Amino acid sequence: MAKQTKQDNTHLTTPTQLTGAEIVWATLVGEGVTTVFGYPGGAILPVYDALRKFPIHHVLVRHEQGAAHMADGFARASGKVGVAMATSGPGATNLVTGIATAMLDSIPMVCITGNVSSKVLGTDAFQEVDITGITLPVTKHNFLVSRAEDIAPALRQAFQIAQSGRPGPVLVDITKDAQQAKALFDFEAAKPKPYRPHPMLGFNDAGLEKAAELIRNSKRPVILAGHGVMESGAMEQVRSLAERAQIPVALTLLGLGGFPASHPLNLGMMGMHGEAWVNDSIQNADLLIACGMRFDDRVTGTLSSYALNAKKIHIEIDPAEVNKNVKVDVGLIGDLRNVLEELLPRVGGRDGSAWLKTIDASKGESAVRDIKNIPDSGHLYAAHVMHDLWKLTGGDAVVATDVGQHQMWEAQYFHHEKPRTLVTSGGLGTMGFALPAAIGAKFGCPDKEVWVIAGDGGFQMTAAELATIVQEKIKINIAIINNGYLGMVRQWQEFFYEGNYQSTPLVSPDFVKLADAHGIAGATVRTRKELDEAVEKARATDGPFLLNILVEKADSVYPMIPAGSALHEMILRPRKKNPLIETAEDE
Amino acid sequence: MVHTFVAYVEDIPGVLTRVASLFRRLNINIQSLTVGGSERPGLSRLTLVCESSGEASHRIRASLFKLENVVDVDDIAQAPSVTRELALIKVAVTAQTRSQVFELVEVFRARIVDLTSESLMIEMTGVESKIEGLIEILKASDCRILELCRSGKMTMRRGHHTSGVLRALGAKSNEEVVAGAIAGGESD
Structure with a gap:
């Protein structure tokens, strides 16, 4: 092959004889990839050997799960395709949790794994595993490539599939002999056929007209905005619809940021830990306009009692999601932005003031119970931490959360104004997601302030990636919400298992010392007063900073809809002097 | 359903x-x-x-x-369609019982495709109920079924139709094809 330097991209314009390994990188360069998260090993070594010739930055992770989460965080924060790489066998299986996380949340991601030589495929060779078989149900598609000439077409198609329609992860498994063999690399010729839109996509004038009519005639409409708002880039369109017809907007967890938190029509998050007035307004609505969301069980509660009085319009890009959980009256199956652009001209002004007043009036009761309004008792509540973090960062940071209580408090008290500022595992609920996802997000948005908010449990699942932060010299702030418990499980045990706290109390290392061992500065926070100072110090420090925030041990997330209950059957924060002494029987 | x-x-x-x-x-x-x-x-x-x-x-x-x-x-x-299944049935027979099976095969419009002194093989295509009918009768007879192999169902719509399958082939829609569907052969 021609001698290539890091600046030389001639292989993209002139067909060149390259090894399969070189074709991998050349194709990635052609697809616009600048960063790959990965971990080398025997079956992917030819690819790693060829990396030095190409202008791509490789981030060495500490565990392949971290690579997948980083690629995922990169994609969520930047909107581009994230790329993860691993070797065969255990390297590949370690990716699986990260791939499933991306699948459940429709994240565009390409994972590249090495595999044993095609001559020994299926013989239980050393570090051989059937990764295409294993990942079949958790990828949008996957490829097993055993010839060098097939690498570029497979990879290019993988990028197309990952980003098109409803996005998702794609895995490309490449045998070692394919990496070593030579083939003619022709980037243009490897271009996939035009993407075939799902044949069942479709919305016609009649559907749009019916939707417009339902909106016109509704008295108590609510827009349910989900992750599709971001994926489709329909923020403006959703806002136009809400403002034009004066319709309040409720958001799913992954929809947060898709509609400004400060907007007067923003109700907040719906679902299991959504505010009471949000869920009540859904239950009392006469029309739901679902935009890019899939009526997940955490959002609907029991389906048999979900929004029984409401007509439903479902605007969704995946035909398999329409009528899956909730029967809808109008299904507009297509890209949310396109559909809304067609729908908007048919929607006129509407007076929504009576309904908005009703909702506003119902907020009072919840506000009384809001922890923000409880007098300072010297306790440090996680909710306070979220609120203060939001205030101090000006709400402009990218926040990657883990899974559990802190995730819900973040969603309730950190108000996201802009899309792609909350990076969180919604569908799969993957603990250990926050730290690696934040690293990926930082590479996706290098100029943004990035915060990890994790619990003491989840943080320890992927804490090894602290070393990755140091090796990559990146600035990330970490807030560990440390309550000494696997908090959300503890809460369920308190509410539903008679306070039998089996296996939830958690002994953790001294996180500040752990950070110190990595060369990361840190501080422990015990009171609300200390918090302000510590957050400012973290932000002002050039390098990464870790805050070990010791919060109330036995606090619970309110309100809560017990699994299997109706959306309006919420457990509310008890009205007692000490809000920590409570039982499920409280109201 | x-x-x-x-x-x-x-x-x-x-x-x-x-x-x-x-x-x-x-x-x-x-x-x-x-x-x-x-x-x-x-x-x-x-x-x-x-x-x-x-x-x-x-x-x-x-x-x-x-x-x-x-x-x-x-x-x-x-939708109007034709569904067929293929069955191969190997039956133990003796010189005495063989003709009995021949008669059944004739009635069911099946075929004998293999014949030895101890067994014969029946090939039969048809709808599920017809194949099951033959199997039931054979079970009730003196002849033991040695092997039974069923292909599973194959289905094809009758006539021209408007499904994506045919549209992709450039076929005309139902309206354009007059009396295209001729219901021949066995009815389901």
Whole structure:
């Protein structure tokens, strides 16, 4: 092959004889990839050997799960395709949790794994595993490539599939002999056929007209905005619809940021830990306009009692999601932005003031119970931490959360104004997601302030990636919400298992010392007063900073809809002097 | 209710796993699955029969289309169609009982395709009920069934129709084809 330097991209314009390994990188360069998260090993070594010739930055992770989460965080924060790489066998299986996380949340991601030589495929060779078989149900598609000439077409198609329609992860498994063999690399010729839109996509004038009519005639409409708002880039369109017809907007967890938190029509998050007035307004609505969301069980509660009085319009890009959980009256199956652009001209002004007043009036009761309004008792509540973090960062940071209580408090008290500022595992609920996802997000948005908010449990699942932060010299702030418990499980045990706290109390290392061992500065926070100072110090420090925030041990997330209950059957924060002494029987 | 899907899929390794895996994931048992060549080069045609709720068919079809290697999916539902199954039945016979089987084969319009002194093989195509009818009669007779092999169902719509499968081929719609559907042969 021609001698290539890091600046030389001639292989993209002139067909060149390259090894399969070189074709991998050349194709990635052609697809616009600048960063790959990965971990080398025997079956992917030819690819790693060829990396030095190409202008791509490789981030060495500490565990392949971290690579997948980083690629995922990169994609969520930047909107581009994230790329993860691993070797065969255990390297590949370690990716699986990260791939499933991306699948459940429709994240565009390409994972590249090495595999044993095609001559020994299926013989239980050393570090051989059937990764295409294993990942079949958790990828949008996957490829097993055993010839060098097939690498570029497979990879290019993988990028197309990952980003098109409803996005998702794609895995490309490449045998070692394919990496070593030579083939003619022709980037243009490897271009996939035009993407075939799902044949069942479709919305016609009649559907749009019916939707417009339902909106016109509704008295108590609510827009349910989900992750599709971001994926489709329909923020403006959703806002136009809400403002034009004066319709309040409720958001799913992954929809947060898709509609400004400060907007007067923003109700907040719906679902299991959504505010009471949000869920009540859904239950009392006469029309739901679902935009890019899939009526997940955490959002609907029991389906048999979900929004029984409401007509439903479902605007969704995946035909398999329409009528899956909730029967809808109008299904507009297509890209949310396109559909809304067609729908908007048919929607006129509407007076929504009576309904908005009703909702506003119902907020009072919840506000009384809001922890923000409880007098300072010297306790440090996680909710306070979220609120203060939001205030101090000006709400402009990218926040990657883990899974559990802190995730819900973040969603309730950190108000996201802009899309792609909350990076969180919604569908799969993957603990250990926050730290690696934040690293990926930082590479996706290098100029943004990035915060990890994790619990003491989840943080320890992927804490090894602290070393990755140091090796990559990146600035990330970490807030560990440390309550000494696997908090959300503890809460369920308190509410539903008679306070039998089996296996939830958690002994953790001294996180500040752990950070110190990595060369990361840190501080422990015990009171609300200390918090302000510590957050400012973290932000002002050039390098990464870790805050070990010791919060109330036995606090619970309110309100809560017990699994299997109706959306309006919420457990509310008890009205007692000490809000920590409570039982499920409280109201 | 029983659903019948006809799908065109790419003829490459792993595609059948992807299709089967979808049904496994939905916890739906596949009652019958036949795969073979089609009129379209590089594409296999499969007929899949399963039992699930009436509403499930939309989701199954939509989910099948989401598989990258699936090119076309037709939900036959209650549409006029021809469904056939092939059965090979090996029956133990003696010189005394052989003629009895010959008679049955004649009545069921099946064929004898192999004959030895101790056994014979019956080939039969037809609808499920007809094949089961022959099996029942054979079981009730003096002749023991030694081996039984059923192909599973193959389904094709009658006449021209407007499904995506035919539209993709450039076929005309039902309205354009006058009296295209001639209901010949056995009726279902």
